Amino acid sequence: MAIQVLLVGAVIGLVGWLAANALDNLARGSIATGFGFLSRPSNFEVGECLIPCSAADSYGRAFLVGLLNTLKVGGIGLVLTTLLGTLIGIGLLSSNWLAARLARVYVELVRNVPLLLQLFLWYAVITEALPGPRQALSPLPNVFLSNRGLMVPMLAASPAWLSVGIAVIAVVVILLIIGRWRRRPLPPLMAGSLLVGAALLAWLAWGAPTALDVPHLAGFNFRGGMAFSPEFLALLLGLVMYTAAFIAEIVRSGILAVDPGQTEAARALGLSPGLILRLVILPQALRLIVPPLTSQHLNLLKNSSLAVAIGYPDVVSVLDTTINQTGQAIEGVAMIMGVFLVINLTLSALMNWYNARIQLR
Amino acid sequence: MRREWVAAAWTVLTLAMASGVAQAGTTFDAVKARGFVQCGTNVGLAGFSSPDSNGRWTGLDVDICRAVATALFGDAEKxxxxxxxxxxxxTALQSGEVDLLSRNTTWTLTRDTENGLHFAPATFYDGQGFMVAKKAGIKSALELDGASICVQTGTTTELNLSDYFRSHKMTFQSVVIEALSEVNHAFFSGRCDVLTSDTSQLASIRAADAPNPDDYVILPELISKEPLAPAVRHGDDQWFDLVRWVVFATLEAEERGITSKTVDAALTSPDPTVQRLLGVQPGVGHSLGIDDKWVYNVIKQVGNYGEIFQRNVGKESPLKLDRGVNALWTQGGLMYSPPFR
Known part of the structure; x- marks a missing residue:
């Protein structure tokens, strides 16, 4: 006990000494400190914005734009990599020779090449192999693929979409309340039809708008529609494929860890293979899969900071520019660390809560 | 790359650990005691600082480092x-990892004050420009509305670019990449319509990295002032004086017509200003705390500013830049040295 107290004291003392020393050295070198720069105009453009942004905004807002870009690639990446990883993990156990071998080759190839190289590869494939915007490929009507990214049509802005969103959220809340009141959720079919019905009603109430915002060539590039930049696509592809290889192994080992006797017993009871997977294997495998899966999810989020290498304006890239323009490296690096700490601890807490729910009680 | 901000974090930590790296006079004494100058340069920019085929560093910025080493130690290789x-x-300069930063760095107010740096006189007056593919048929930067623009992160170029497009009510999409080689790759592969940087750097990239240099043009507009200058950290005026007067010495020598080839003959010149400059009459070294023959050594081993310019970025180099505003003040340029007395 005494040693522990001493140790904690020593660590606190060391950190304090380092901080005091840093401040002292900064003052002696007359280097500015503090977070006051966040409210000053940034005077630089961020390449992709989920919220309106311009060079006239503050460094604080530029930081927020970068953070949202990180969350965008992280959020989409987590969903896709989990789906792809599970699929390949089941593929690894497939009784089909070709499927199992392909899955194995994929896992070994992708898992053993550094992620940074894979990002460079995807970025080079997109910028080098795809044609310029004037010769853009059009795999589907109004969908364009070029070295400027993927352009897809989007529903034109209309108040109808806001009301549809509100209606859906309202119905979900009502369903949750009813479910709690009845001590069990409504049957899926009923809940689903309620949701679709409410959304449809809201849409019809605004005169059922169907106008599309279609991408079209204007000047140098496409305008209109929704655009996914080459940087975003390369980063997403790289992160999803890399992490999926690790998740596949986790899923495979989780399923194999369920005693084969369970499967045999279920088969003896006459359950179909689909039901065996859903009712017997998955509930037990999930308990083993979720904790290591969490750590892969955290890896994906952290690896998203490799975005600077291929020019995706994530939070690290924006703070890099901020550090350079203001010269406040300590504050900038502290913000980068703070952001990833908060995101990852939040995700960990969520996964732990989910893990606790699916444990046998 | 992430490795680089890990490096940034590491320098922050060194800054925290190194107690008293920046006390008055300490840089000068530390460099002298160590026996060589630690000079921060670019990782690779043809004409300014890049290793040649034998692995020897060459370039205008590199020669400034060599000149400072020559003045202090009488040997350009130290x-x-x-x-x-x-x-x-x-952070490398602030934390004491390098003594001198000679790395095509623009002298700005923020850097001079909040970042705790002192800038020696500019060694190259530059301006930001735009490079486009010739086949795009663009003649002026005012035709660039809506273009995708590749830019390297961590430079003053991002700010100038935003200012220019805002003041002309044009829009652009920026692609900001950290490593210069990746920026160039993105531009030459057609990801961006435009590459923007200091024009000297554009000329360097075009000469060294373009698949075919003749396919690219640099637009006439210069959208900013970029005085590229060597920098030292606050806290040692003696060291700052030395770096500053080494740059002046290369200018003064050019103005007096003294080159690395004629410097030996100039030792016997009857002109008292030349005698003082080259240390035949004592004086110029003592006040800086170094050998009186330092200017002679610098000119003999590294050359005057004109020689440094022509060899690295001028007519004798692949960049083929004109002297332009980088000519001496006597020839209508901005290069001017205070008197050596």
Whole structure:
């Protein structure tokens, strides 16, 4: 006990000494400190914005734009990599020779090449192999693929979409309340039809708008529609494929860890293979899969900071520019660390809560 | 790359650990005691600082490092070159990892004050420009509305670019990449319509990296002032004076017509200003705390500013830049040295 107290004291003392020393050295070198720069105009453009942004905004807002870009690639990446990883993990156990071998080759190839190289590869494939915007490929009507990214049509802005969103959220809340009141959720079919019905009603109430915002060539590039930049696509592809290889192994080992006797017993009871997977294997495998899966999810989020290498304006890239323009490296690096700490601890807490729910009680 | 902000974090930590790196006079004494200058340079920019085929560092910025080493030690080889990214450069200087930053760095108010740096006189007056593919048929930067523009992160170029497009009510999409080689790759592969940087750097990239240099043009507009200058950290005026007067010495020598080839003959010149400059009459070294023959050594081993310019970026180099505003003031340029007396 005494040693522990001493140790904690020593660590606190060391950190304090380092901080005091840093401040002292900064003052002696007359280097500015503090977070006051966040409210000053940034005077630089961020390449992709989920919220309106311009060079006239503050460094604080530029930081927020970068953070949202990180969350965008992280959020989409987590969903896709989990789906792809599970699929390949089941593929690894497939009784089909070709499927199992392909899955194995994929896992070994992708898992053993550094992620940074894979990002460079995807970025080079997109910028080098795809044609310029004037010769853009059009795999589907109004969908364009070029070295400027993927352009897809989007529903034109209309108040109808806001009301549809509100209606859906309202119905979900009502369903949750009813479910709690009845001590069990409504049957899926009923809940689903309620949701679709409410959304449809809201849409019809605004005169059922169907106008599309279609991408079209204007000047140098496409305008209109929704655009996914080459940087975003390369980063997403790289992160999803890399992490999926690790998740596949986790899923495979989780399923194999369920005693084969369970499967045999279920088969003896006459359950179909689909039901065996859903009712017997998955509930037990999930308990083993979720904790290591969490750590892969955290890896994906952290690896998203490799975005600077291929020019995706994530939070690290924006703070890099901020550090350079203001010269406040300590504050900038502290913000980068703070952001990833908060995101990852939040995700960990969520996964732990989910893990606790699916444990046998 | 992430490795680089890990490096930035590491320098922050060194800054925290190194107690008293920046006390008055300490840089000068530390360099002298160590026996060589630690000089921060670019990781690779043809004409300014890049290793040649034998692995020897060459370029205009590199020659400034060599000149400082020559003044202090009488030997142009007493330099250790430390290549730095745009992200690393200021923390490396602030934390004492390098003594001198000679790395095509623009002298600005913020850097001179909040970042705790002192800038020696500019060694190259530059301006930001735009490079486009010739086949795009663009003649002026005012035709660039809506273009995708590749730019390297951590430079003053991002700010100038935003200012220029805002003031002309044009829009652009920026693609900001950290490593210069990746920026160039993105531009030459057609990801961006435009590459923007200092024009000297564009000329360097076009000469060294373009698949076919004749396919690209640099637009006539210069959208900013970029005085590229060597920098030292606050806290040692003696060291700052030395770096500053080494740059002046290369200018003064050019103005007096003294080159590395004629410097030996100039020793017997009857002109008292030349005698003072070259240390035939004592004086110029004593006040800086170094040998009186330092200017002679610098000109003999490295050359005057005109020689440094022509050899690295001028007519004798692949960049083929004109002297332009970098000519001496006597020839209508901006290069001017205070008197050596």
């Amino acid at each position: 330099v250790k070159f430390i290549p730095l990214s745009t992200q690393q450069r200021f």
